[in-house]
Amino acid sequence: MATSTIVERPALVRQKRFSETYIGQWLTTTDHKKIGIMYMVTAFFFFVVGGLEALLIRTQLALPDGKVLDPQTYNEIFTMHGTTMIFLFVMPMFTGLGNYVVPLMIGARDMAFPRLNAFGYWIVLFGGLFLQSSFLFHAAPDGGWFAYAPLTECGVQGVNCIPATPSINMDFWALGVLLLGISSIAGALNFVVTIFKLRAPGMTINRMPLFVWMTLVTSFLLLFALPSLTAASGLLLLDRHLGTHFYQAAFNGDPLLWQHLFWSFGHPEVYILILPAFGIVSEVLPVFSRKPIFGYTFVAWSGVAIGFLSFTVWAHHMFAVGLPVVAQAFFATSTTLIAIPTAVKIFNWLATLYGGKLSFKTPMLFALGFVAMFLIGGLNGVALAIVPFDYQVTDSYFVIAHLHYVLFGGAVFAIFAAIFYWFPKMTGRLLNERLGQIQFWLMLIGVNVTFFPMHILGLLGMPRRIYTYAPDLGWNELNLLETVGAFIIAAAILVFLFNFVTSLRQGQPAGSDPWDAFTLEWDTASPPEPYNFKTIPVVRSRRPFYDKKNPETADWKVAVH
């Protein structure tokens, strides 16, 4: 009799891949939405770091003869504040928002180069950590976010040059900026290809949402402006370590070369920081006015005009260095000229509001706050374009007031408008409206209490980057007031953080379209599926989702779009 032995075999269980674990999902993701969220969380972390640095600066300056920080630490703190806010907060935040929203808005399933996209994010993270790690080496950059050579020259003693910044502080800055530049180029290339190649059928260039338009223009600005900074930083490193003398007049170098190279990046950079904000506001205002944007074509192409003109204005940062009169006249004219397309946008936003059914939800409040604050920053910017006036206030607190009205009153207000607007799409929950309103009013008050008195201090002659001041200069009260304002802003940010954490856990469910919005990202689940759209939508007008919800009054039926 035949017998057989039954051997029990263990059931085959597939082992989880690393990319399927929780940490692995985030480390290996190539999904544009996850990468967008990582960008935004990282950027917000650096915003908090930069904000703490700002509070240290304001605490030092609150009273005359302040001794909260020593002079070297103060130099490091204001340098890292500027560098962090510009390169590690505003730029990555807009890249993150673009990453999340642009493919959804154009009806694509992802960015064109998903792995390059992930690489761009990781470079930002490591570049940011690299820059901030300089504090651990007691060598944080200390030459200002503009790193003027020849004051940042000569890292190695004994090399044939005049030692100005002998430690490795500015090496951290130059290398950190190079790292972050790699990320920006990767992101910009990805946006350009995605927007040109992956739009849904029917979404012609002139039907693209305005945020997509502005992201496209910003990407081109990055591609054309960053090489100048990269070259400048490279030459600085060569000067500091290999004994070249590109920026040292004593060795037949040109100290103004740095300023030309830096500002030919630096002024387009201002628009790199503000054009996406224009795009956000151009999305939020129509939705909360229940109208299409007024003058779409003008709003879109004025962004292109601003982008083009931004390459012709850099030397207005250098009026005081002794430029020839013809050059001063040219740059004053071009700077004034750039106010025209900017004003076109503002008038179009106002016309969008006019006659609309306005709903003052938090995103709308921040968008309106943006328009008001940016207008102040724009007007005092035009004042700075007038050469004789610039001579009087250059390198004073007037300039600090101007740039903070543009970058905080402008870019940061728009960022919060975007966060409140798209948070429901990203998480499926609404941020708390009451806390949002409290945050908005605190920020509006804080911004004006902090930055408006800086105009007066500048006119009174208080120089920027000053470590402390004597008590008999008439600056005491205004400085104290500014410090109070800075802490009001900090309180507003705390309110936001509380709102963010609580709403993430127990916020009101948002549904897929809480604002009754117009564009394609709202035609997905909240949060969207990994593939975004099961069926690629077809676009027939500038408001495709509005058309879908209102077939009888669809835009494509009533107007040629």
Added chain:
Amino acid sequence: MINEEEQKDRSPTQDGGLQGQEEEKRESGNPGSTGVPQQLQSESGETMQVGEEKPQPETAEKTGDPPQGRPSRARVPHSPHPSLWPFVLALAIALVCLGVVTHPAVLVVGALLIVVAAVGWGLERY
């Protein structure tokens, strides 16, 4: 442009993706040609009637309107594959920078890791 690798990621055999999207663009017909009322289904599950009336072909041509879309063949469209190499490459480049300002050994480790990451990225198969 999407390279071959990227297109492969999204090949129709793997159920849709971006190439599927390109195909939809090519394959979709004229909106009015079927005369069948279109039903659009949102990802959130809402179903909506676009309208009974048939858009006039000449109007569509005049306004440059696109052809109406057809549901993708994909059941669940394919998403890009995960990859650890972007993370490794970025870490490696940051290590090189850190090595420049701290110790040459860190620089060497970073440089070697760049080579590993670049090769790994290039040879990654899906």
